[in-house]
Amino acid sequence: MIMVEGTSQLCNDLLVDPQDVVMLVISWHMKAATMCEFTRQEFIDGLQSIGVDSIEKLREKLPSLRAEIKDDNKFREIYNFAFAWAREKGQKSLPLETAIGMWRLLFAERHWPLIDHWCQFLQVRHNKAISRDTWSQLLEFVKTIDPQLSNYDEEGAWPYLIDEFVEYLTENGCVQRNK
Amino acid sequence: QDQTPIALEDGWRDMEAGIARLKRILHGVDGTSFTSQEYINLYTMIFNMCTQKPPYDYSEQLYKRYKQALEEYIKSTVLPSLKSKHGEFLLRELVERWKNHKVMVRWLTRFFHYLDRYYVSRKLLLPLKELGLSCFHDLVFGGLKTTLTTIVIDMVDNEREGQLIDRALLKDVVGIYLEIGQGSVGLYELDFEKAFCKGTTDYYSKKAQIWMLEDSCPEYMLKVEDSLQKEKERVGHYLHASTEEKLLEGTILELISWRAEEILYKENSGCRVLLLDGKYEDLSRMYRLFSKIDAGLFHVSKIFKEHVKEEGMSLLKHAADAANGTKNEKKEAVGSPEQEFVRKAIELHDKQLAYVTNCFQNNSAFHKALKAAFEDFCNKDVAGCTSAESLASFCDSILRKGGSEKLSDEVVEDTFDKVVTILSYISDKDLFVEFHRKKLGKRLLFDKSANNEHERSLLSKLKQYFGGQFTAKMEGMLNDVSTARDHQTAFEEYMRDKLPNHRVDFSVTVLTTGFWPSYKTSNINLPSEMIKCVEIFKDYYNSKQKSKRLTWIYSMGNCNIVAKFDAKPIELIVTTYQAAMLLLFNGSERLSYSEIVTQLNLPDDDAVRLLHSLSCAKYKILNKVPSNRIISPNDVFQVNHKFIDKMRRIKVPLPPTDEKKKVVEDVNKDRRFSIDASIVRIMKSRKVMGHQQLVAECVEQLSRMFKPDIKIIKRRIEDLISREYLERDLETANTYRYLA
Numbered sequence: 001m002i003m004v005e006g007t008s009q010l011c012n013d014l015l016v017d018p019q020d021v022v023m024l025v026i027s028w029h030m031k032a033a034t035m036c037e038f039t040r041q042e043f044i045d046g047l048q049s050i051g052v053d054s055i056e057k058l059r060e061k062l063p064s065l066r067a068e069i070k071d072d073n074k075f076r077e078i079y080n081f082a083f084a085w086a087r088e089k090g091q092k093s094l095p096l097e098t099a100i101g102m103w104r105l106l107f108a109e110r111h112w113p114l115i116d117h118w119c120q121f122l123q124v125r126h127n128k129a130i131s132r133d134t135w136s137q138l139l140e141f142v143k144t145i146d147p148q149l150s151n152y153d154e155e156g157a158w159p160y161l162i163d164e165f166v167e168y169l170t171e172n173g174c175v176q177r178n179k
Numbered sequence: 180q181d182q183t184p185i186a187l188e189d190g191w192r193d194m195e196a197g198i199a200r201l202k203r204i205l206h207g208v209d210g211t212s213f214t215s216q217e218y219i220n221l222y223t224m225i226f227n228m229c230t231q232k233p234p235y236d237y238s239e240q241l242y243k244r245y246k247q248a249l250e251e252y253i254k255s256t257v258l259p260s261l262k263s264k265h266g267e268f269l270l271r272e273l274v275e276r277w278k279n280h281k282v283m284v285r286w287l288t289r290f291f292h293y294l295d296r297y298y299v300s301r302k303l304l305l306p307l308k309e310l311g312l313s314c315f316h317d318l319v320f321g322g323l324k325t326t327l328t329t330i331v332i333d334m335v336d337n338e339r340e341g342q343l344i345d346r347a348l349l350k351d352v353v354g355i356y357l358e359i360g361q362g363s364v365g366l367y368e369l370d371f372e373k374a375f376c377k378g379t380t381d382y383y384s385k386k387a388q389i390w391m392l393e394d395s396c397p398e399y400m401l402k403v404e405d406s407l408q409k410e411k412e413r414v415g416h417y418l419h420a421s422t423e424e425k426l427l428e429g430t431i432l433e434l435i436s437w438r439a440e441e442i443l444y445k446e447n448s449g450c451r452v453l454l455l456d457g458k459y460e461d462l463s464r465m466y467r468l469f470s471k472i473d474a475g476l477f478h479v480s481k482i483f484k485e486h487v488k489e490e491g492m493s494l495l496k497h498a499a500d501a502a503n504g505t506k507n508e509k510k511e512a513v514g515s516p517e518q519e520f521v522r523k524a525i526e527l528h529d530k531q532l533a534y535v536t537n538c539f540q541n542n543s544a545f546h547k548a549l550k551a552a553f554e555d556f557c558n559k560d561v562a563g564c565t566s567a568e569s570l571a572s573f574c575d576s577i578l579r580k581g582g583s584e585k586l587s588d589e590v591v592e593d594t595f596d597k598v599v600t601i602l603s604y605i606s607d608k609d610l611f612v613e614f615h616r617k618k619l620g621k622r623l624l625f626d627k628s629a630n631n632e633h634e635r636s637l638l639s640k641l642k643q644y645f646g647g648q649f650t651a652k653m654e655g656m657l658n659d660v661s662t663a664r665d666h667q668t669a670f671e672e673y674m675r676d677k678l679p680n681h682r683v684d685f686s687v688t689v690l691t692t693g694f695w696p697s698y699k700t701s702n703i704n705l706p707s708e709m710i711k712c713v714e715i716f717k718d719y720y721n722s723k724q725k726s727k728r729l730t731w732i733y734s735m736g737n738c739n740i741v742a743k744f745d746a747k748p749i750e751l752i753v754t755t756y757q758a759a760m761l762l763l764f765n766g767s768e769r770l771s772y773s774e775i776v777t778q779l780n781l782p783d784d785d786a787v788r789l790l791h792s793l794s795c796a797k798y799k800i801l802n803k804v805p806s807n808r809i810i811s812p813n814d815v816f817q818v819n820h821k822f823i824d825k826m827r828r829i830k831v832p833l834p835p836t837d838e839k840k841k842v843v844e845d846v847n848k849d850r851r852f853s854i855d856a857s858i859v860r861i862m863k864s865r866k867v868m869g870h871q872q873l874v875a876e877c878v879e880q881l882s883r884m885f886k887p888d889i890k891i892i893k894r895r896i897e898d899l900i901s902r903e904y905l906e907r908d909l910e911t912a913n914t915y916r917y918l919a
Contacts, residue, residue, distance in 0.1 A: 092901065133900045133907070140912075157870035157913040160894045 002038040013055050014062065021105050025065045026050070026058075028081045035086050069109045076139065079106055083135045093129035096122060103138075113147045114169075121168045126161060134159045149175045184235035190228045191244065194290070197221045198248055201286050202256075205279045213286070221290040229293050238298040245291050245307065249283070249314045257319060266330055267348070273323070274351045277315065277358075284311035309361060316359050324370045327352065331371075332378035335413070339382060350417040357419060364421060372422055376429050379410070383433040391441055395448035397461040400468055403434045436472045443478060450482045454534065462538035476544055483539075484548035487531050491556030494523050502562035516562045517569035518576050525597040528553065553604040567607045568839065571614035574598060574637065579622050580629045588633075595637045599644050606886035608645065613846050616653055617696050617838060623660050624688065624735045631657070645883065655694035663688040673719045678711065685712040689720070689729070697845075698732045704780045705733065706762040709755070733759075739828075742800065745820045750828040751800065756781075757833060760789050761800065769817040772810070790816065792833045798824070800831060850885060854895045857881055859904055862917040870896075870913040 002010065011018045030046025032038050038046075050065070052058045068074045086098050094102075100119045107115045118138075122130075137159050145152050152158075152166055169175045197217070203209035213221075228237045257276050264272045288295070288307040295307050305313065331352060338344045353371070360366035383406065390399050410430055414423040435442070442465075443450045453461050469475030501516040514522075531549055539545040561569045577591060586594070602611060622628040634657060642650040667686055674685065705713070713731065720729060736755030740762070741748050753761070763770060763778055770778075776786050787810045794801040794816060795808045802819045803810075857880045862868060868876075874892050881887050896915070899905045908914040 131897070131901050133897055137907075155871060157893075157896075157907070157915070159897050160890070163890075163893070 001040065002043060004036045007036045007038070014059050016062065019105070021069060021109060022062055022066045024082060024085075024105070025068055025078060027085055028078045029065075031081075032085060034089060066109075069106075075106075075110060079139050080136055082106065083132055091129075093131050094135065095129050096127065099130040099135070107142075110142075112142050114142075117169060117174055118165060121165050125164060125168060130161075131159075134161050137162060147175070184231045185224070185227055186235075187228070187237050187240060190224050190237070193224050194221065194244075195248075197290060198287070201283060202252065205282060218289070222292060225291050226293045229298065238294060241291065242294055242298060242304065245287060245294070246310060246314060248287070249280075249311055250318060252283070253280075253314060253318045261319065261323065267334070267345070269323075270327070270330060270348055270352050273319075273327070274348065274355065276319070277355050280315050281312075281358075284308060287311065312359065312361060320355070320359055324356075325374075328371055328374045332375060335375075336378070336382055338413075339409070346416050353417055353419065364419060367419060368421075372419075372425065375418075375422070376425050379426060380429040380433050383430050384437075387434050387438055391438060396442055396445040396450070397448060397453070397458065397464075399442060399445075400461065400464050403468055404464055406430060406434065431471050435468055435475070439469070439472065439475065439478060443482060450479060451486055454483065454486045457530075459534075459538055462534060466539050466542075476542065480539075480542075480544045480548040483531075483534070483545060484552045487527070487549060487552035488555050490527055490531075491524065491552060492559075494520055494527065495556060495559055495561060497523075498562040514576050515572060517564045518573045520561045521569055521573035521598075521601065524553075524557065524601055525594070528597065528600060550604070553601075554606075557601060557604040558606055564839075565607065565610060566605050567610035568614045568842075570598065570601060570605065570611055571618055574615060575618040575622070578619075578629060578633055578637070579627045591630075591633055592636060595633075595640050598637070599640050602641075603644065606882075607846075608649075609849065609884045610843070610846050612641075612649060612653075613696075613842050616656070617842060619653055619656060620696050620698075620735075621835075623656060625737055631661075649884075652694045655691055659691055659694065660688060670716065670719055674712075674715050677715055677718070681708075681711060681715075683708055683712055685716070687716050690732075698735050700730060700732050701734065701782065701785070702780055703733055703756060703759060704778060705755075705759055706765075708762070709759070742822075744822045746823040747827070749822070749824060749826070752828065752830040754833050756785065756789055757793060757831060760793065764801075764816075764818045769815055772812050772814045772816070775816065786810075788833065788836070790814070792831060796832070798822070798829060798831050846885075850887065851891070851895060853881060853884070854887055854892055855899060858892070858895060858899060862905055862915065866917050867908065868915055869911075870915065873915060 007023075008018060011020075011023065016022055026046065027035070027038075029049045030038060030042040032042050032046070047053060047058065050058065050061060052061055069078065082102050083094060086102050087094055100122065103115065103119065141158065141162055149166055149169065154163055154166065197213075200209060200213070200217075204212060225241060228235075228241060230236070257280070260276065261269065261272055284307075288311065291307055298304070299306050304310075331349060334344050334349060353367075356367040356371045357364065386402075386406075390402055394402065407427060407430060410426050411423060414420065414426060418426075450462075450465060453465070465479060466476070469479050498516040498520040501519070528549075531552075535541060535545045535549055557566050559566065564572070574595075577586070577594060602608060605611060619628075619634070622634075628634055635654075638650045638653055638657070663686070670687070674681070717729065720727070733755045737752065738755050738758035739750055739752050740758050741750050742761070751761070759779060760775065763775060767774075772786070772790070775781075775790070776783065779786070781789070790801070790803075790810045791808075793799075794803040795810070799819050800822060801816045804815045804817075854877065857877050858873065861873060861876050861880070873896070874889060877892055878887055878889075896905065900907065900915075903918055905915045906918055908916050
């Protein structure tokens, strides 16, 4: 097993910051169960799926791995993978701090204008862990709803938290919704 | 018989003589009619002239001369006579001339009959009769008909104004229109009916304007009804039956349709006013009249709905004012403002239902309007209370002993029926049930239920209307109480046997968990006298029901104790807790607050309430130092030996804690379970369902008990997703799948 120190060592060897999003991409390839931990099998299978067999080759591959985020389908998979990966072992939901961190990381590469409002809203109004449903539905929200929320339907099946977010934005005048 | 053919002019001469004679008969100059011989002669003349061999068959000429004869007569005699007449006289003359013409045509067609048999049909010409009548039409009627119609309309308008007119004459004139049409009403409709109907609508248009200005709404409607009746009769007197529909249609249009809004909203006498003043007859008339026009009843029912709504809202306002003491409401109101509201709401319902039954012919639109109006205001708060709680309060006032109601059984039954009706309008029915259950519990445990039959009767009505789940728990409560009563004798015997010297009368009610509201228990230290009783019952109960465990709820017990004051002993009716507190003073003359709390093992809020009820309220059983009205931890208490009251037995009340919040909390908790269960039930049977549909069905399923908040349904769905009962469908947006 590669644990936290091992992961840290890996980052050093790859010359990347442990906070670099490429670590997420690599973990995704490895189908790692938990952040900062790799089983032997995960590690080997992952390297194979990336198509490298040495650290140097992996280092060379880094830019293209980073670019995978830009791909819509891969991003979706990586995004949804991130939830379980970032969770504490044995927990069902994701602690808020971790979730916000992950979101910032992910949406740094895929620009979402409302990311700051979202994080602020969560800290002010929610202050609880994030469920898987909310996590995955947020991606749908980001992808389908425009920043002015003109096509948001509150009668739809959006999770409660997202309904609240829309209310929060409307209350604070961040968007003008024509009801 | 002559073999030589008759010459046309010769034969015609004979015919002319016959025609001349006919004219004389018509004019009353010649008294006698044609003899058979004369008739046969004339007939035979025609016959011969038609059957002669060419060139002597004069059918064609005779046909022409038949027509000419009639035309000549019309031109020479009929037309001049008509020209000189006007108005009614013209009508009379025309009727007379028409009569004559018909007679003439009848005779002439007989004489010339042979033409009809062969010539007419062979040449496809008009039969003689029709030809004859059409002469009159073409030469006389055609030019006169407009004038005639105008005269008729004038006469009819006069009759409408109240004058007597010659109805028989009109009938005859109208008869001409019909007869001249020769079997079809086409001419009648075209030449007469159309103009007549227009004349009618003109007349009523003017009348409507005048009446609108001068009359109140009821007066106007009376005139309308009267007019419609008269027009209907008019048709019977002198018009063709087919005119009735068009005539009435036009009249209704002018008098009702175009004036509908003015009638309904007439100031000081319109529909709303009639409803307020209980004008049954006028409202019935309004219903009858407005049912004749499109959407007429819709407008009336709308006003009715608004009326009921406003009446309901004003009841709410009264209640709010009474609660605030802002208005000087006469103290005739019995009971709290909420109870009064329910009583008034029932009265209002009875009154408005009477309108629907008596005036609006039980029309479903009006039933709906009544329902909608009641659903609207019955779901608003009554002076700060929910309507559900108010209704439960009202029931409590009827069912408790010494309540504000002392009514006969019939009245009680009837009132309960009305309660069920009002409940049907309230959406939070489950809230009512919970309040009712709580109050029932109090009544039963403190022996405040006036009549067991009444309790059961109300429950059975609720069950009938809303289903068994509604009432099962409460029925269980009543059963527990009656079971306890049944066992009491046996228990008393047992107690006498085991504790022969114990002088405490003691009864226990065993409550089945789940039926009863949850009551809080505490570890209060009871006095030894009470402990003995409790232990004995435990023994008794164990000997009967080994497997069941008893949890004691002293907070709901009551107790009668005799207090020996200086003046006289008085029996105090108190709660068990109060009794326990008072009995402490059998051991010590004075006790401090903290001593009391420690010895009884009570939480502070209970202690404060109890001490207040015994030392700062109506009856000062205990003296408090300092003697203000606030219980503080530094207070010291002692028995008030000087206490006196003229009664020998008094109840020392302990004001109840406000349980409203708890009831609402409990109901909300139950609702979450109900919503979950409903969602799972629906999804289990459908497997896949869209969000909107799921929400709609869930609301529908639960509507019998309450109106669920859509937001809460959403949250429950999310909760069920995280508990893996459901998942979102990956392909279709806004759709869920059931996870087995």
